[in-house]
Amino acid sequence: MAEVVFDQASRIYTPGAKPAVDKLSLTVADGDLVVLVGPSGSGKSTALRMLAGLEPIDAGSVRINGRDVVDVQPKDRDIAMVFQNYALYPSKTVAENMAFPLKMRGVEKEERAKRVREAADMLGLTEYLDRKPKALSGGQRQRVAMGRAIVREPQVFLMDEPLSNLDAKMRVQTRAQIAEMQNRLAVSTVYVTHDQVEAMTMGDKVAVLADGKLQQYATPPELYDRPANAFVAGFIGSPAMNLLELPRSSSGVTLGGIEIPLTREVTNAVGSRDKLTIGIRPEDWVLESTDADAGSVVKAVVDVVEELGSESYLYAHLAEDTATKIVVRGPGRVKVRFGDPIAVRPTAEALHVFDVESGERLD
Amino acid sequence: MIDRAEGWRRRAPLLPALVFTIIVTQIPFLLTLFYSVQSWNLVRPGSQSFVWFANYVDVFTDSQFRQVAINTIVMTLGSVLIAVVLGLLLALLLNRQFVGRGVVRTLLITPFLITPVAAALLWRTVLLDPTLGLVNFVLSPFGASGTEWISQFPLASVMAALVWQWTPFMMLLLLAGLQSQPSDQLEAARVDGASAWSVFRELTLPHLRRFIELGVVLGTIYLVNTFDTVYMMTQGGPGVASANLPFYIYQRAFLGFDIGQSAAMGVVVVIITLIAASFALRLLFRSFSVEEGI
Numbered sequence: 179m180a181e182v183v184f185d186q187a188s189r190i191y192t193p194g195a196k197p198a199v200d201k202l203s204l205t206v207a208d209g210d211l212v213v214l215v216g217p218s219g220s221g222k223s224t225a226l227r228m229l230a231g232l233e234p235i236d237a238g239s240v241r242i243n244g245r246d247v248v249d250v251q252p253k254d255r256d257i258a259m260v261f262q263n264y265a266l267y268p269s270k271t272v273a274e275n276m277a278f279p280l281k282m283r284g285v286e287k288e289e290r291a292k293r294v295r296e297a298a299d300m301l302g303l304t305e306y307l308d309r310k311p312k313a314l315s316g317g318q319r320q321r322v323a324m325g326r327a328i329v330r331e332p333q334v335f336l337m338d339e340p341l342s343n344l345d346a347k348m349r350v351q352t353r354a355q356i357a358e359m360q361n362r363l364a365v366s367t368v369y370v371t372h373d374q375v376e377a378m379t380m381g382d383k384v385a386v387l388a389d390g391k392l393q394q395y396a397t398p399p400e401l402y403d404r405p406a407n408a409f410v411a412g413f414i415g416s417p418a419m420n421l422l423e424l425p426r427s428s429s430g431v432t433l434g435g436i437e438i439p440l441t442r443e444v445t446n447a448v449g450s451r452d453k454l455t456i457g458i459r460p461e462d463w464v465l466e467s468t469d470a471d472a473g474s475v476v477k478a479v480v481d482v483v484e485e486l487g488s489e490s491y492l493y494a495h496l497a498e499d500t501a502t503k504i505v506v507r508g509p510g511r512v513k514v515r516f517g518d519p520i521a522v523r524p525t526a527e528a529l530h531v532f533d534v535e536s537g538e539r540l541d
Numbered sequence: 542m543i544d545r546a547e548g549w550r551r552r553a554p555l556l557p558a559l560v561f562t563i564i565v566t567q568i569p570f571l572l573t574l575f576y577s578v579q580s581w582n583l584v585r586p587g588s589q590s591f592v593w594f595a596n597y598v599d600v601f602t603d604s605q606f607r608q609v610a611i612n613t614i615v616m617t618l619g620s621v622l623i624a625v626v627l628g629l630l631l632a633l634l635l636n637r638q639f640v641g642r643g644v645v646r647t648l649l650i651t652p653f654l655i656t657p658v659a660a661a662l663l664w665r666t667v668l669l670d671p672t673l674g675l676v677n678f679v680l681s682p683f684g685a686s687g688t689e690w691i692s693q694f695p696l697a698s699v700m701a702a703l704v705w706q707w708t709p710f711m712m713l714l715l716l717a718g719l720q721s722q723p724s725d726q727l728e729a730a731r732v733d734g735a736s737a738w739s740v741f742r743e744l745t746l747p748h749l750r751r752f753i754e755l756g757v758v759l760g761t762i763y764l765v766n767t768f769d770t771v772y773m774m775t776q777g778g779p780g781v782a783s784a785n786l787p788f789y790i791y792q793r794a795f796l797g798f799d800i801g802q803s804a805a806m807g808v809v810v811v812i813i814t815l816i817a818a819s820f821a822l823r824l825l826f827r828s829f830s831v832e833e834g835i
Contacts, residue, residue: 230728230732231731231732232728232732251731252728252731253731253732253733253734253735253736257732258733259728259729261728261729263723263725265723265725265726265728265729266726267726267729267743267744268726268748269748269750270747278730278733278735278743279733279734282730282733282734282735282736283734326729326733330733336732
């Protein structure tokens with residue numbers, strides 16, 4: 179069991195260039211599953227590989243259980259890693275693959291066989307132990323990779339997009355399996371993904387990265403309810419939050435001819451800025467009747483309707499400003515179609531307010 | 542359905558090549574079969590007569606032929622195996638990053654690009670000459686000067702030249718193999734606690750197996766036919782100490798003018814080669830189709 183600490187850890191590929199990971203600081207509490215999430219090129223995989231020892235740490239430090247591992251070889255860090263393409267050893271059987279880390283550590287043959295059997299039981303791989311990886315399906319390979327990691331009983335699990343090569347159904351299934359197994363084994367886990375749904379559903383805490391920098395490190399509800407900046411606001415949530423650059427009015431901001439009031443605290447925080455980035459989640463719009471009073475609702479025209487059964491998403495542009503697009507969550511079986519007018523009103527309490535320039539949250 | 546006429550029309554463009562191949566390979570082979578049952582020595586005109594299988598009996602009772610057959614096996618397999626081992630070491634070296642790698646790689650490939658006759662000449666004169674050779678010059682501080690490499694160690698000298706020429710081929714083949722090994726497997730092994738030696742033995746060597754097999758089979762096919770190196774360096778001598786089958790058959794046919802005898806040897810060699818080659822090729826095709834898949 180271990181606590182993992184990134185302390186101002188940086189990875190600079192070419193001196194003078196922008197760091198791939200820029201002064202990353204975060205702490206993974208013992209037994210937690212922490213998800214590093216971000217778009218491609220955000221440095222999330224690099225950060226994981228720094229923890230694994232596959233990339234050097236150019237500045238700062240990384241500590242596992244209080245021990246600085248900057249100069250420690252991967253094999254001496256007591257970690258186990260699951261790779262995106264599983265990295266199974268093609269010349270070895272499933273059993274040999276899973277036993278490999280134990281063999282390399284000089285574990286006795288009987289003990290190896292016993293632990294491989296236990297792990298295979300847990301993962302439902304018992305009948306495949308004598309097969310070579312090429313004779314397995316994608317999901318089975320993924321489980322062998324998991325098995326190879328858990329037989330070791332390491333201090334930390336590292337997972338680098340372990341589900342990205344599975345089909346959608348398998349991904350949801352395996353996601354739950356991994357989360358369940360991680361809870362059972364209570365081994366600290368660092369999990370990298372580009373998929374914010376995986377991040378939100380699996381993580382005890384989630385670190386959002388962009389351009390090598392940590393944007394926010396928080397629990398999933400916090401991330402969703404109070405994104406630290408406009409990037410996180412736009413990245414977490416599907417469909418993405420509406421981020422609209424709106425001019426100030428006397429007591430709020432104006433959108434599509436109506437005034438959206440801001441609370442006193444927000445107004446104080448905003449100060450003298452004359453423009454704000456306002457974030458409104460799709461579910462924070464209220465659909466009103468189209469013949470409502472013009473001063474109280476925003477009129478828009480529907481471009482696309484995504485009907486999901488239990489709910490629907492309306493992609494629309496504002497009636498008086500066609501360049502401004504919004505996404506609105508509606509009920510299932512919604513009646514509107516392409517080209518129909520709708521009228522919406524944002525829920526005032528649910529607004530997210532960001533600085534236009536820096537993107538930082540203001541309230 | 543394609544009717545017969547249409548089938549022949551489609552095959553017609555291929556026929557010239559087929560006919561040509563038959564003319565240049567099968568007719569000589571049939572003639573060789575015919576000669577092999579004749580007693581025919583060009584030195585004695587008019588001596589040609591039908592002798593049934595007497596030539597074949599002679600081949601199998603000829604102690605020189607047995608010696609030469611053993612030489613051929615030692616020369617071929619020995620050179621191939623040494624070249625594979627050296628090629629593997631060099632490939633492992635070239636698979637690493639170091640300053641000047643491009644230059645080193647080019648220099649290491651060079652022996653493969655030299656005409657075999659020129660290479661053999663180079664080895665006989667520049668390297669192995671007892672008085673002027675570089676090998677004795679380099680060894681002279683250790684008191685080994687004056688060694689007559691080519692007459693004292695004729696087979697080993699020929700093999701040295703062959704190994705020198707074929708190591709780059711094996712190196713390139715194995716380097717391609719090394720570079721096709723997925724890097725995430727190597728990283729996984731590092732995280733799993735494998736030492737460099739374990740990674741090599743447990744992962745790299747199994748991965749390279751079919752590349753090694755390919756190298757051995759191709760190398761053997763080429764080297765079993767070696768003629769120029771033997772001819773240029775030792776003329777098969779002293780005696781038949783460094784002669785291999787192609788050279789010995791040449792000697793009997795074009796220096797001894799014993800057409801019947803050498804034809805019988807040729808037939809025996811072709812049959813043995815066919816048997817050996819079909820096993821080798823089966824091994825090769827198996828390892829490239831069933832195993833992990835390219």
